[in-house]
Amino acid sequence: MTANHDSTTAHGEPELSDSLKTFGAVMKALREAARLTQEEFAPRVRYSAAYIAKIEQGRRFPPEDLPERAADALGPVAGKVLAAAARSLRRRAGLASWFLQWAGIEEEAITLFAYECRGIPGLLQTEGYIRAVFDRRLPPLAEEQFEQQVAARLMRQELLAERPNTSFSFIIEQAILERQLGGADVTAALIDNLLVQGGRRNVEILVMPLKQPDHSGVDGQLYLAETPCNSWFGYVEGHDSSTLLTDPRLVSAMLQRYGKMRSQALSHEATVGLLKQMRGAL
Incomplete structure (x- = not known):
């Protein structure tokens, strides 16, 4: 995320x-x-x-x-x-207080869904993209904070390798890639990483095309996680804040929206084709 x-x-x-x-x-x-x-x-x-x-x-x-x-x-x-x-614990540097609860759920999830319309999900970001994101953080970060948060986000990405039995699904808006945050070189490396991570057996990466009249993601980004006890939680983020959703009715609606968006996004094959096309154009 x-x-x-x-x-x-x-x-x-x-x-x-x-x-x-x-x-x-x-x-x-x-x-x-x-x-x-x-x-x-x-x-x-x-x-x-x-x-x-x-x-x-x-x-x-x-x-x-x-x-x-x-x-x-x-x-x-x-x-x-x-x-x-x-x-008595001192909170670790770089771990936002409003993120702690979701972090614990994410660590143990057996299924994790993510739809992003603002930026590449944290689990899929490259170091160059991470630095571009934090370099634009306001108020600005001190150098030590900057490096701590870059290292922190890179560490979280170990989840993809550490949890081969967890199903990861990501839907990403094409516009995020078209923006080329950080420049062409950063975007090229980012697309390469999406192609690599999307090749994992337990990782699905789908791109939502720029033009999609039938789009169920108008309410914004969302995250969903299934726990080992088969309970589902929803999660959304705002400006330095977040909301963990536990009401089964709300989570059910989010699951329905995510399922619909999966059918509206490009297929795996079409996503790979588009990513390669975008990579070649840089």
């Missing part, structure tokens, strides 16, 4: 802040005191073992509801300890 933020080192690994490592160590100690392995603990809190491992290593910001879920698995005292540890 266009506003995904995380904090990483210069080498692309998540920044291991003391507070995140402390939280992870506390959770690990409580889990081991209950004589549970990560594989045994994970389903009890409805997260994957890999995700639990990253939290214990201090590589992931814990979801807001993790202490409550842990209380059911480890007992009320353990839940209170984790809740206190969570409150």
Whole structure:
């Protein structure tokens, strides 16, 4: 998505802040005191073992509801300890407060849909495009903030490789590419990346043509995620703000709109053809 933020080192690994490592160590100690392995603990809190491992290593910001879920698995005292540890966390640089809740859902999603009419979804952006986006951020970012947010967005893209069993679907307006944000070279690299990522077995990338009289995306961008428990959530972003939609009626309407847009966008073959044509014209 266009506003995904995380904090990483210069080498692309998540920044291991003391507070995140402390939280992870506390959770690990409580889990081991209950004589549970990560594989045994994970389903009890409805997260994957890999995700639990990253939290214990201090590589992931814990979801807001993790202490409550842990209380059911480890007992009320353990839940209170984790809740206190969570409150003491210093938020990672580059991770917007309004993005935290969706970030946790996205990490665990077994299905992720995205429709963008404003910018390329964060999971598909190249470094050049990311820099072009943040270079135009107002108010301007300090150099350290700039580099942190670039590294953060690049790290989030690991989801595409880390979750081969998750189905990713992206619908992107052709106008976004025609705009050539950052210039022709940035756009060329971006199109190359779309062709590569769209070749993954679990990734679908469709372009919505410039001219489409029958268009169901008039309400703007939208994101949808299906959790391992087969619950669906919707998500939309605005100016430094966001809304997580949990009402089944609203999410159902978003799913219907997304399904309709899939039929209105170019097919996979037509999308590849258009992208190659645009790439050749640069």
